[in-house]
Amino acid sequence: MEQAGRLIDRWFRRIDGQLYIGDVPIQNLAGAYGTPLFVYDRATAEKKWEQLRGTLPARFSISYSVKANPNPAILRIFLEKGSGLEIASAGEFHQALAAGCPPQKILFAGPGKTETELEYVLAEDVGEIHAESLREIDRINLISQRLGRRARVAVRINPGTDAEGGAMRMGGKPAPFGIDEEQLEEAVGRILSYPSLEFRGIHLFTGTQILDSTVLLRQYAKGIELAHRAATASGRPLNRIDFGGGLGVPYFAHEKELDIASVKQDLRKLVEVVDGNPEFQGTEFLVEPGRFLIAESGIYVVTSLYSIGCTGPECRTAPGRGRRSHRRVPIGSICAIRESTWFPKSSRPAGGPGEWRGTFLNSAPRRSVRHLA
Ligand SMILES: Cc1ncc(COP(=O)(O)O)c(C=O)c1O
Numbered sequence: 001m002e003q004a005g006r007l008i009d010r011w012f013r014r015i016d017g018q019l020y021i022g023d024v025p026i027q028n029l030a031g032a033y034g035t036p037l038f039v040y041d042r043a044t045a046e047k048k049w050e051q052l053r054g055t056l057p058a059r060f061s062i063s064y065s066v067k068a069n070p071n072p073a074i075l076r077i078f079l080e081k082g083s084g085l086e087i088a089s090a091g092e093f094h095q096a097l098a099a100g101c102p103p104q105k106i107l108f109a110g111p112g113k114t115e116t117e118l119e120y121v122l123a124e125d126v127g128e129i130h131a132e133s134l135r136e137i138d139r140i141n142l143i144s145q146r147l148g149r150r151a152r153v154a155v156r157i158n159p160g161t162d163a164e165g166g167a168m169r170m171g172g173k174p175a176p177f178g179i180d181e182e183q184l185e186e187a188v189g190r191i192l193s194y195p196s197l198e199f200r201g202i203h204l205f206t207g208t209q210i211l212d213s214t215v216l217l218r219q220y221a222k223g224i225e226l227a228h229r230a231a232t233a234s235g236r237p238l239n240r241i242d243f244g245g246g247l248g249v250p251y252f253a254h255e256k257e258l259d260i261a262s263v264k265q266d267l268r269k270l271v272e273v274v275d276g277n278p279e280f281q282g283t284e285f286l287v288e289p290g291r292f293l294i295a296e297s298g299i300y301v302v303t304s305l306y307s308i309g310c311t312g313p314e315c316r317t318a319p320g321r322g323r324r325s326h327r328r329v330p331i332g333s334i335c336a337i338r339e340s341t342w343f344p345k346s347s348r349p350a351g352g353p354g355e356w357r358g359t360f361l362n363s364a365p366r367r368s369v370r371h372l373a
Pocket residue numbers: 065067068086109110205207208209244245246247288289290291292
């Protein structure tokens with residue numbers, strides 16, 4: 001609770017005890033939309049973008065990870081800033097297109113991509129597909145051949161233990177996230193052997209919610225080492241190295257904010273080392289953060305009912321926990337979205353509910369949202 005208060009005070013204003021989102025008192029939003037309610041603030045999302053952009057050397061580009069929040073109004077904030085998008089399902093691809101993202105600026109990563117999903121994104125000329133296993137390389141090849149397409153493919157590598165870290169580890173151990181480091185050369189060779197595939201580069205992402213800058217930098221350094229091997233295997237510089245997401249935000253009082261100044265300094269040094277190296281000539285560096293960009297701009301608003309009379313600090317109860325009827329109200333200049341843009345049944349591509357792994361699916365009420373700011 002204490003930490004929630006700190007985060008709120010960092011990003012939002014209180015005037016006479018009243019919390020404001022932009023220029024709008026929270027009471028007005030609660031009155032207009034009812035509670036429980038999620039509110040997202042465009043200005044905060046933009047500040048987070050600028051903070052990250054200012055941290056990364058110019059050589060880096062950013063692709064917002066759609067799974068963090070796939071609302072098209074939010075996607076548009078980052079698209080307007082020059083972001084690409086990283087997706088993990090056909091549902092997220094659909095959201096990205098609905099937000100106006102050109103398919104070529106979309107990366108499709110994540111294990112367990114279905115045939116229907118691969119067909120859908122390939123038919124729409126998705127920017128890049130990140131293969132998570134040798135078997136998936138074969139599948140992408142077969143589907144590309146059938147569609148008469150040439151898929152742009154990168155390999156996601158599950159590195160050895162030296163790049164592990166973060167609250168949830170996705171690498172450095174047997175995991176469905178990527179091809180084992182030992183198989184890197186085999187994976188590159190296999191992609192190169194298929195005329196229907198174009199080899200683009202590598203992707204690694206070993207953990208999420210990383211708050212220790214040294215852990216993050218180890219991931220980047222490992223990325224450089226793996227890129228060197230992949231470039232040697234393919235006989236040319238890579239088009240791109242995707243260093244993943246994972247930049248954390250402190251949720252609990254004991255957690256310290258990621259030291260972004262150290263990240264900036266260390267990345268600068270890392271880039272200096274590779275800048276003059278012909279092996280990395282023309283290679284784009286990319287990160288694909290989710291929570292770092294959007295988590296702190298969202299507020300969950302509830303109406304407190306009553307004190308439940310427990311011992312110790314006062315505990316109050318509020319309705320709505322666990323329910324799926326929460327309203328979502330983006331404000332600032334991102335409002336005026338219609339909730340019906342969230343997966344109306346009629347606009348789903350074929351494939352059935354099993355294809356839909358996006359976060360929201362049918363849960364949002366069909367409700368228009370008008371400008372409040
Ligand atoms: C492939 C991939 N990219 C990006 C992300 C976003 O991670 P984060 O929100 O930690 O930046 C995830 C999260 O699981 C992921 O699996």
